[in-house]
Amino acid sequence: xxxxxxxxxxxxxxxxxxxxxxxxxxxxxxxxxxxxxxxxxxxxxxxxxxxxxxxxxxxxxxxxxxxxxxxxxxxxxxxxxxxxxxxxxxxxxxxxxxxxxxxx
Ligand code: SF4
Ligand code: F3S
Numbered sequence: 001x002x003x004x005x006x007x008x009x010x011x012x013x014x015x016x017x018x019x020x021x022x023x024x025x026x027x028x029x030x031x032x033x034x035x036x037x038x039x040x041x042x043x044x045x046x047x048x049x050x051x052x053x054x055x056x057x058x059x060x061x062x063x064x065x066x067x068x069x070x071x072x073x074x075x076x077x078x079x080x081x082x083x084x085x086x087x088x089x090x091x092x093x094x095x096x097x098x099x100x101x102x103x104x
């Protein structure tokens with residue numbers, strides 16, 4: 001599976017949702033997640049994210065994000081159409097440790 005990591009938080013650019021053939025993105029207030037059990041591992045979304053927030057679960061350090069994507073994709077609503085990203089998204093682009101600061 002592919003999953004979304006903390007680079008998405010407060011950037012939420014949503015270029016990823018339009019390309020997914022199985023519509024498995026889910027929307028929280030500050031980020032999107034992928035539902036791992038629905039992802040068919042096609043990899044199409046990965047290059048679409050301008051901030052490289054989408055990673056394969058085979059990448060080191062992805063365990064935490066697999067867990068988070070699994071949990072919140074059960075709770076958050078499905079999203080299949082790109083909306084406007086947050087106006088101040090640029091500000092958060094290169095920020096580190098966004099999960100600790102902004103995930104709620
Ligand atoms: Fe959707 Fe493919 Fe990305 Fe999985 S890897 S979330 S199926 S676009
Ligand atoms: Fe987030 Fe990147 Fe999609 S910022 S909403 S994973 S295009």
